[in-house]
Amino acid sequence: MFSCRRVLRLRQVHLPQRGLSTSNSVHNDTKSVPKRGRVIFSGIQPTGIPHLGNYLGALSNWVKLQRNADPEDELFFSIVGWHALTLPQDPQELSASRMNMLATLLAIGIDPKRSVVFHQDDNQCHTELAWILSCVTPIGKLRRMTTWKSRLADSRNAGSDSEVDESLLNAGLFTYPILQAADIMAYRATHIPVGEDQTQHLELSRELANIFNRTFAARKRFFPIPTQVNTPSRRILSLRDPTSKMSKSSPDVQSRILLTDSTSKIKSKIQASVTDSILGVTYDPVNRPGTSNLLTILAACTDESPEEVASRYEGKSHRELKADTADAVEELLKGPREDFERIRNEKGYLTEIAKQGADRARERSSATLKEVRTMVGLS
Template sequence: MFSSRLATTARCCRRQSLRYLSTSELVNEQKTTRGRVIFSGIQPTGILHLQLGNYLGAISNWVKLQNDAQPEDDVLFTIVGWHALTLPQNPKELSAARTNMLATLLAFGIDPKRSVVFHQDDNQWHTELAWILNCITPIGKLRRMTTWKSRLATSRNANDESEVDESMLNAGLFTYPVLQAADILAYRATHVPVGEDQTQHLELSRDLADSFNRTFSRRKRFFPIPSQLITPTKRVLSLKDPSSKMSKSAPDPASRIELTDTAAQISRKIRAAVTDSIEGITYDPVARPGASNLLAILAACTNEPVEEVAVRYAGKGHSDLKNDLADALEEMLRGPRAEFQRLREENGYLAAVAREGAEKAKERSSKTMREVRNMVGLC
């Protein structure tokens, strides 16, 4: 009996201490008790609408996270179809894009045996949790979200965000940060790899997790406070204007490397890339943005520090750098490009992967939602 009372006291003390851990301490606690839960999502576009920056900035990091995960970690990647609906979509094109994106992820190295990969819209728990979170989300927080302006500006081909306003805003786009929070919290994710443009939304997810805990789960932190996972990000700049990011929406196709580009197209675009008239190669993003951009892309292709690549090319010319970069890009993209084409002929296999991923996602999130429904009084 005495040992039992000691154990009970220890558990109570442990729960109390967890309430006052800092975020970093809480993450460490989660890692030691149940492993990390890594979660991220991507819009359904697919290889036909992806450029090099998408791969180096997101998908390649996902593959690394998957491959570096420990046995006790849980890694989930989702294709966010419901988020796509916040802007006008052609239904047939969206349906094809969902499948294209799944094939793209698999072609570039996401392994359904090591990660849970699924379509967000195959798991209804996301929308139920989003509604519950909507009911505790202050309108003021949503009004402070700025991403909807950039998304509207892009969809309407506006020159800048000043050309769009709330009269163009629908409720789905206004509240999609809450759905994004539900995506994360449905799996009680501890770590979320996101780009700089999504940091504000992750902060909302953290706020909503904390708000839910304080409102419905004061005795314990039911939802972990998700931590932004810092991964090496490669900011790929335009080949024609190295002061701006490489973008699919840029009017000049020569400004970007698309993942479907042939070897000849890659070579032609790299040869025409903007550099400068200074002899020799140095890495100086401020004074020499064009040459520095090419060095950074080559470093990303070869997985080397950009400074080391710059030293190797110090006595060479721009043509040497461009030729080697074109070869490195083709070497990196050739295999995934062919694998994507093969997978698009395997619709049965892709459907099976999506179905199995959805089942795994539902199994994990249903455990969360049974407790959530109980805490808010829906059972």
């Protein structure tokens, strides 16, 4: 789709294959055992147009997973609208963002014929399984989640009474890690591509799978214990505050590069990015975060390490680094940007893709829920 493509090296741990073996004709026995593929699941919230950090992080990884998947692998990529509701949303904006995110996934290369791409909120199996899992989840595990603790800390900073502060937070913020586990377990997913900031949530999913298996499945592995798929991608930081990551929620629009930004906007944002007054260009994330962030972005576009890129800029200026980074980002985004602008206006096509994806997702997850209901006594 576009010439400047970032190649990511994924470190994956495959679940062991189970099959029968005998001492006779190992070759023939191996051929007779069908290969069991991975079930890959990941989701993204429909909150605004994705920025460069989203693209170089999760989204380009999804495309690579799809491209390198074995024929036996199943891939589920979900737009998780229910998770978006944990924070206040404008209904009209959320509705538009759902369709824009679907258009984005198609524009960057997610193929709905190869992968199941769908709106999470179109499949009620997620919420049904989340309720069942909530009935076996210890409250203590949820209180230890760093996301909840950080929200609680923010609330307490606004007042002195901790009981009142906690009561101001909605229950969805407290229980959404269970819904996240249900998202994964509804498809009995085996491999989950997420960033390091989601490791704790995935660990909860693993624990809940174990709890359910021990409680209802006679210790059989009905729910697989999902494996995290790690990527060596580096965080893309804010162009205006390189001590924090690039974010859609930042009030400074100059801090991020959006998928829809024009060539001129990309150049102006990078030219205005914060660097430092030190002469020369070196990669030093601690002492030179702004300069290092630009090197990280450029390296992501050229499939190199930031250190390799920095070696080419010895004796060069920030002006030259910014110009080259802007050109590389434009080359990376221009293809997806053009496709996005075309697809987002094809409302009928997007509606049909969403329907087909939801149908396929429900078909798979309904089979899971049918067995779950039987195991817990509801069928």
